[in-house]
Amino acid sequence: MRLLNRRPGNIGVVASAATPFVLALVVYVAASGVRLAENPDDKLLPSLVTVGEAIERVALTPDRRTGDYILWTDTAASLKRLFIGVGLAAAVGLAVGVPNGLLPWFGAFFSPWVRAMSMIPPLAILPILFIVFGIGELAKVMLIVLGTAPFLMRDIEQRVRELPREQLVKAQTLDGTTWQITLRVVLPQVLPRLVDGVRLSLGSAWLFLIAAEAIASTDGLGYRIFLVRRYLSMDVILPYVVWITLLAFLLDFALRRVNRRCFPWYGV
Amino acid sequence: MSLVDVRNVWKRYPGKTVLENVRLEVDEHEFVTIVGASGCGKTTFLRMLLGEVEPCQGVIEIAGERLVPEPRADRGVVFQRYSVFPHLTVLGNVLLGLEFADSRVLGRTFGRRRRLAVDRAEAMLDRVGLLSSASNYPSQLSGGMQQRLALAQTLITEPSILLLDEPFGALDPGIRTDMHSLVRELHRELGLTVFMITHDISEGFSLGSRLLVFDKPRLDPHEPDLYGATITFDLPVGNRPDLDSVVENLNVT
Ligand SMILES: Nc1ncnc2c1ncn2[C@@H]1O[C@H](COP(=O)(O)OP(=O)(O)OP(=O)(O)O)[C@@H](O)[C@H]1O
Numbered sequence A: 001m002r003l004l005n006r007r008p009g010n011i012g013v014v015a016s017a018a019t020p021f022v023l024a025l026v027v028y029v030a031a032s033g034v035r036l037a038e039n040p041d042d043k044l045l046p047s048l049v050t051v052g053e054a055i056e057r058v059a060l061t062p063d064r065r066t067g068d069y070i071l072w073t074d075t076a077a078s079l080k081r082l083f084i085g086v087g088l089a090a091a092v093g094l095a096v097g098v099p100n101g102l103l104p105w106f107g108a109f110f111s112p113w114v115r116a117m118s119m120i121p122p123l124a125i126l127p128i129l130f131i132v133f134g135i136g137e138l139a140k141v142m143l144i145v146l147g148t149a150p151f152l153m154r155d156i157e158q159r160v161r162e163l164p165r166e167q168l169v170k171a172q173t174l175d176g177t178t179w180q181i182t183l184r185v186v187l188p189q190v191l192p193r194l195v196d197g198v199r200l201s202l203g204s205a206w207l208f209l210i211a212a213e214a215i216a217s218t219d220g221l222g223y224r225i226f227l228v229r230r231y232l233s234m235d236v237i238l239p240y241v242v243w244i245t246l247l248a249f250l251l252d253f254a255l256r257r258v259n260r261r262c263f264p265w266y267g268v
Numbered sequence B: 001m002s003l004v005d006v007r008n009v010w011k012r013y014p015g016k017t018v019l020e021n022v023r024l025e026v027d028e029h030e031f032v033t034i035v036g037a038s039g040c041g042k043t044t045f046l047r048m049l050l051g052e053v054e055p056c057q058g059v060i061e062i063a064g065e066r067l068v069p070e071p072r073a074d075r076g077v078v079f080q081r082y083s084v085f086p087h088l089t090v091l092g093n094v095l096l097g098l099e100f101a102d103s104r105v106l107g108r109t110f111g112r113r114r115r116l117a118v119d120r121a122e123a124m125l126d127r128v129g130l131l132s133s134a135s136n137y138p139s140q141l142s143g144g145m146q147q148r149l150a151l152a153q154t155l156i157t158e159p160s161i162l163l164l165d166e167p168f169g170a171l172d173p174g175i176r177t178d179m180h181s182l183v184r185e186l187h188r189e190l191g192l193t194v195f196m197i198t199h200d201i202s203e204g205f206s207l208g209s210r211l212l213v214f215d216k217p218r219l220d221p222h223e224p225d226l227y228g229a230t231i232t233f234d235l236p237v238g239n240r241p242d243l244d245s246v247v248e249n250l251n252v253t
């Protein structure tokens, strides 16, 4: 049988997917063992035991000064910024993208503007954000909004333009007004596409979140990583990175579920 | 006075003339079928009747009034594809026109008015044989069922003119015959005026009461896009109400 026709079975799928992860772990443990054998004080590749202790310290033990569980307060702070930022960006993306794609006059005004703005590298204007909004929460949230909204606006505009012309004509022959057609025909079809757009932009949202936290913050996952970097605390950095990755994965998974649950007609 | 009056209509696109000097008068309740070579401008003509495309020259009047270049509720349409809304159930698709009429702000009806609307929509679905699929999404329907849904959705708002652009082009022959009788019945029951484009000449002859042939009367072999198509034949054909009764009488005896 040709290779392109051979498929793994149920067990095969799980086993194949797990193999690279297990391998990576094995390689890490081996490399860490080698380095620690040479120099027990080596900080670069801490042993799993050291990492486990660090996890216990940040996740399960209250901080001596503040009494907080650091990992959880960091997670809460970061997720709050991420949700507000991405939520605002999604709202802006919808509010600008839909009329841009649907109304020729609106698009004539704002479509070129959005395209131009989306060329600005958001990190380049981070200093401006700090100057304008101070170094509080607002600047960090704004960076996420400015970083992800242009993509969402353009994406939604494109999705609206992709709706078959026939549908819009049909809705007009049913005597729908522009507003009714937006509400009943365009918006419901764009929402699952917005969720997909948000899924795609979560990657850059995390990037901007961590960048903003690294530069000006007193809590958050990004803040913590850059703080402990000074002490070469790989035993904290590594679990934080894994944790962020896991959060990102879970968010993506949840959004996919939302799409399947709320929009059963979508993508069948 | 005729219902649809097309007077010397031209349509040109940059570098090509699609339609030239089209003239046509159609009375109420006529069933007009349209045939012609691919790319000769049949869809363009239908889209002009729809109001989606504006003629470059000439006038289209409907019931004595100049056509506003915008789709309106007096002209329903079924395209070959994309005629139904994929995000609405079968029932939702048929309800949409009623909900638009009932609620200008939300485009959605509730309570007792909704129940009345649902009753009407269900009666229409029953008429086209889709009642048992009312809660399905269009993607779960076969091609023929989707086109029947498109018909039901359009007819619920009671248009006086029905525009069909190769509505059965993608269906296999058996289902096509079913659709023919459905359309013919609806045409008679609802007193519609129908324009239907088809690639199938026999469909054109048997289904309509009048057959239009679009073709180029002049052709420059070196520059085929120079001249446009127009109505070259306008024939009275098969499905004429007067003949229908004769046929029915024959069937009885
Ligand atoms: N927006 C447009 N810009 C330029 N040319 C166009 C446009 N719309 C249609 N045409 C041209 O007009 C001609 C007629 O197109 P139309 O779709 O009306 O043909 P048709 O008779 O419906 O063909 P078919 O039987 O294949 O559906 C085609 O040659 C097409 O290229």
Ligand SMILES: [Mg+2]
Pocket: B042, B043, B044, B165
């Ligand atoms: Mg066509």
